[in-house]
Amino acid sequence: MPIKAPPFQVRQLRRSGRNVQEAAPGRRQAAYTRVGSAVRASTTGHGFHLVGTLRAAADRGARIENGCVKFQPEDVRGAVRRGKESNLIVFVVDASGSMAARDRLSAVTGAVHALLGDAYQRRDRVAVISVRGSQPELLLPPTSSIDIAHRRLNQVKTGGRTPLPEGLQLAHEVIEREHRREPGRRAIMVVLSDGRATGKSGVQHLRQVADTIARRGLTAAVVIDCENTARIKLGLAKELAHNLGAPCVEVAELNADAVTGIISAF
Incomplete structure (x- = not known):
């Protein structure tokens, strides 16, 4: 035993x-990794975090025009992910x-x-x-x-x-x-x-x-x-x-x- x-x-x-x-990335201990579940948006995250990017654009004062939102480069957010190390x-x-x-x-x-x-x-x-x-x-x-x-x-x-x-x-x-x-x-x-x-x-x-x-x-x-x-x-x-x-x-x-x-x- x-x-x-x-x-x-x-x-x-x-x-x-x-x-x-x-x-x-691995499967032993919980950690922040490149893969896994998205836990929040970040300017240094991975991929494209849609909700985080929309919120950043809204905070900047962006508006919906003709059904579209014009993003600026500084609006883009990636995802901080939590998986296994x-x-x-x-x-x-x-x-x-x-x-x-x-x-x-x-x-x-x-x-x-x-x-x-x-x-x-x-x-x-x-x-x-x-x-x-x-x-x-x-x-x-x-x-x-x-x-x-x-x-x-x-x-x-x-x-x-x-x-x-x-x-x-x-x-x-x-x-x-x-x-x-x-x-x-x-x-x-x-x-x-x-x-x-x-x-x-x-x-x-x-x-x-x-x-x-x-x-x-x-x-x-x-x-x-x-x-x-x-x-x-x-x-x-x-x-x-x-x-x-x-x-x-x-x-x-x-x-x-x-x-x-x-x-x-x-």
Whole structure:
């Protein structure tokens, strides 16, 4: 049974990841898009809004002459439309360790397949970053192809150190690049980690990177706490979530359904 973030946390996510630009059309979250239902007239809207144009002409003092209204260029109004936006979902998964890392990757792989299996309707794009060894790896560049995802995520290595700051930095670079290419697509960064940074740059660098991502404001974020509950809890995942301005979510069982359930709360 998936565990979802509480409603107040969901609202926080939507505020932190909101773009001021018009959103890319999709089917996940309500937003202003190029297609959808017309909600009002605007000089910067799309197409031709007849009622809004008539009202603008009337306000200017235009009259009906011989059954016609003579419009001026400044009278013309387009439609502001409200539809559904699509998203860029970037997974940052701690692949250090052995068995636990494989469980995390299995959950992410299943979630990616579920998300892209519905991509025809939602038009989402998904990326996966593995955090292990000396440097993170972009296992799956942003794509909406389930075939590409299957090939790229079929055999993934685990083990080694945890260069978590570098993993977050790589995710941020991917998000910035995609934002320049398609500014209307909302980004969601999903971090699966216990918050430990055992790479050479350390915890302080992790805090700096997380703070930079939060201040830049290009993405919403959620941290899925993967700390082993059999040990004394250090709360590092919660600290990371706090630095990102994101909620920290714990699940009873980490699997694909749990991950997709959390994302569906956005």
